[in-house]
Amino acid sequence: MLRSRTKTxxxxxxxxxxxxERGIRFGLEDDFADFLTNVRITILVKEELALKVAVEIEKRFFSNYAGxxxxxxxxVLRxxxxxLEP
Structure with missing residues (x-):
């Protein structure tokens, strides 16, 4: 899984x-099975890890999915x- 491979x-x-470019995409109301068809994932990490995550996402998803x-x-306040260091 992406999360374990990138240690997020x-x-x-x-x-x-x-x-x-791929038309209108609608968010779904109740169907959890289709929940992951249109999502935004937010990850807050140090720059070095962010670059690794970005490369992994590109490799695994961009050839078949919009993104x-x-x-x-x-x-961040905390x-x-x-x-992260204060």
Whole structure:
């Protein structure tokens, strides 16, 4: 699994919908089996690990699925909660 291969402990998954190159994508209301068809995954990690995660996502998903990876700096209020130095 991607999480174990990249050693990411915490993440957030959100249902998403929108319109893009592949048409309109709708978020689903109740069908958990289809929940992972349109999602946004947020992971807060150090830069080195973020680059590894991005490469792994590109390898595993971009040839068959629509997707975007954003890499950006983040400032957190409780850095120790995320294994970051205060």
């Amino acid at each position: 402990d915490s993440y957030t998954v959100d249902r998403v919908c929108g319109k893009g 975007i990876v954003y890499l950006q700096d983040a400032e 850095p120790q909660k995320f294994g």
